[in-house]
Amino acid sequence: MAKFGKSPTGSFNPKKNKTLPDSPTAAGSLEGWVSGVFSHKCLVWHGGTEYLCLIKGQVVREERLVAGDRVVFMPEPGGKGAVQARLPRTTLLTRAHPDPHRRGQEQGQPLAANVELLVIAAAIQQPPFHQGLVERLLVAAAKTGLEPLLAVTKVDLDTTGAFPQWAAYYQHLGVKVVGLSHQHPASLIALRDSLAGRVAVLVGHSGVGKTTLTNQLCGAALATGTVGEQGQGRHTTTAARLLPLPDGGFLVDSPGVRAFGLHDVAPQDLARYFRGLGGSDLACGFRDCLHRQEPRCAVRASLSSPESADRYARYLSLLKEVEENQPAEAW
Ligand SMILES: Nc1nc2c(ncn2[C@@H]2O[C@H](COP(=O)(O)OP(=O)(O)O)[C@@H](O)[C@H]2O)c(=O)[nH]1
Numbered sequence: 001m002a003k004f005g006k007s008p009t010g011s012f013n014p015k016k017n018k019t020l021p022d023s024p025t026a027a028g029s030l031e032g033w034v035s036g037v038f039s040h041k042c043l044v045w046h047g048g049t050e051y052l053c054l055i056k057g058q059v060v061r062e063e064r065l066v067a068g069d070r071v072v073f074m075p076e077p078g079g080k081g082a083v084q085a086r087l088p089r090t091t092l093l094t095r096a097h098p099d100p101h102r103r104g105q106e107q108g109q110p111l112a113a114n115v116e117l118l119v120i121a122a123a124i125q126q127p128p129f130h131q132g133l134v135e136r137l138l139v140a141a142a143k144t145g146l147e148p149l150l151a152v153t154k155v156d157l158d159t160t161g162a163f164p165q166w167a168a169y170y171q172h173l174g175v176k177v178v179g180l181s182h183q184h185p186a187s188l189i190a191l192r193d194s195l196a197g198r199v200a201v202l203v204g205h206s207g208v209g210k211t212t213l214t215n216q217l218c219g220a221a222l223a224t225g226t227v228g229e230q231g232q233g234r235h236t237t238t239a240a241r242l243l244p245l246p247d248g249g250f251l252v253d254s255p256g257v258r259a260f261g262l263h264d265v266a267p268q269d270l271a272r273y274f275r276g277l278g279g280s281d282l283a284c285g286f287r288d289c290l291h292r293q294e295p296r297c298a299v300r301a302s303l304s305s306p307e308s309a310d311r312y313a314r315y316l317s318l319l320k321e322v323e324e325n326q327p328a329e330a331w
Pocket residue numbers: 153154155156157180181182183204205206207208209210211212213223224225226227233234235236237256
């Protein structure tokens with residue numbers, strides 16, 4: 001059990017967050033936030049205290065819990081308890097199952113529930129900035145109804161001026177961008193302000209500095225990795241953890257993803273979620289136009305600048321990926 005001096009939901013505004021505040025329920029049971037999940041147990045935050053809870057059989061069978069879930073639990077002495085039920089989720093961020101053999105058959109792998117903000121963590125170096133992952137996460141945010149925020153980490157390693165270029169590129173697409181370095185605490189101010197009172201998840205490759213950031217933002221001491229000889233961060237976080245933010249709200253630190261495959265995105269919907277392709281009101285000749293070779297395609301007709309051609313090329317490569325991830329057709 002861990003006790004924090006200040007209630008994690010102290011300045012929580014349920015109207016603004018659309019998520020429920022901690023509140024007592026019938027017969028001594030409480031509502032809380034799942035902050036870590038193990039095989040048959042989980043951690044639950046309530047009123048500044050983290051309870052180690054058993055997950056009851058029915059909950060295990062019917063609902064796999066994930067960090068950010070809201071649950072009803074019965075507290076027991078010694079900071080323990082038992083989860084009785086999961087409350088409905090406002091959002092659920094999932095990715096394609098990392099095992100290619102299970103892709104398309106499974107429901108996708110849940111990463112976090114009830115978050116409203118997806119913080120895409122990408123290092124400028126060590127590991128190198130991976131634009132493909134940023135693009136997939138932007139699509140996942142749009143599909144899940146989450147606000148995206150691009151957090152470019154390790155800007156102290158930027159020797160080529162790459163950060164201002166990436167910042168301009170994504171700001172132009174309407175994405176909020178912050179540049180961070182753990183050596184310069186002042187670089188965290190803008191992110192801290194954006195997170196205050198909200199429920200957010202940090203997603204990005206292993207070694208980009210997500211846990212370092214979580215520790216700095218939440219005043220926690222989760223184990224971080226060391227940079228290996230190949231400049232890759234070692235995989236240290238094994239499970240997602242939710243922590244209270246000092247100004248209210250919560251942050252979920254997710255385990256580093258080696259890949260984030262888009263799950264459950266239909267090819268004809270991709271353009272709607274993809275930024276910089278002309279928006280959703282493009283009038284193509286066919287309603288289910290994939291903007292590839294179809295006649296009277298408004299997207300292709302609008303490609304007049306190098307920037308739009310760049311976005312279109314990225315769209316096409318993501319479209320191919322989304323098509324390959326579709327469930328195999330039954331026959
Ligand atoms: N140069 C530099 N290194 C950082 C920064 N943030 C984190 N690191 C290092 O990157 C490595 C991986 O950090 P970690 O937080 O475990 O990454 P995670 O896998 O994304 O959670 C650690 O050795 C950190 O010390 C930063 O802003 N600049």
